[in-house]
Amino acid sequence: MKKTALIHSEISYMISQMGHTDGIAIADSGLPIPKEVKRIDLALKKGIPSFMDTLDTILEELKVEEVVIAQEMETVSPVLYEKFMRKIYEVEENENIKIKITKVDHETFKNMTKESKGIVRTGEHTPYANVILKSGVVF
Template sequence: MKKHGIINRDIAAVLAKMGHTDQLTIADCGLPIPEGVPCIDLSYTIGKPEFTEILLELLKDFQAEKVYIASEIKEENPTVYSEITQLECPIDELTHDQLKERSRQSKVIIRTGEATPYANIIVQSGVIF
């Protein structure tokens, strides 16, 4: 049994398989899941688990070189936007429609119970050397 890091076996398995520039998406409960992209659904009620809770835990166990967010989040969800801007990696902005289209390239979508607007992020894998 793992002692540290992500203990969710599905998430841990995906992280172990990720290579440089592979992407995963962390989504609110409303983001459409593209056909063919696996979904790890962590939601158990509206708002739980929170988007930022999952994002911050994932980043403790994962090397990110950049993230993609919807530009609409700045005005529509300033609280989550403020938390994302505290990350120590570059942030690229797309429109929400572009983000949804780009999520089709993700190795997995991790669905949270978050129920605030535009609380979605695509995390691109970096390397640890």
């Protein structure tokens, strides 16, 4: 049995298949998911699971070198943005790495999700609670 916190088999498998710079997105319940991209739907009801809980769990399993967010997150959802940034800084400190933060407009973000290996849909109802995590390498 796995030792890490992530026990969801589809997410774990998707991460195991990722190579350097491949992306996986974590989305709020409203983000449109392109038909050609694998959807892993975790949403149960409003807020469950949350964007941050899902992010925290995936970050325990995935080595990340870049995050892509919609620039609107910072102004429209500042509380979530601050929590997100604190988490990224925490990962940087714990892993002694620098994670590139890329901010794009929301339309560009939605187009970028088409290149993701998959999108994990949460029950989050906070606007712009979306991120693309780009895989780093562990060596």
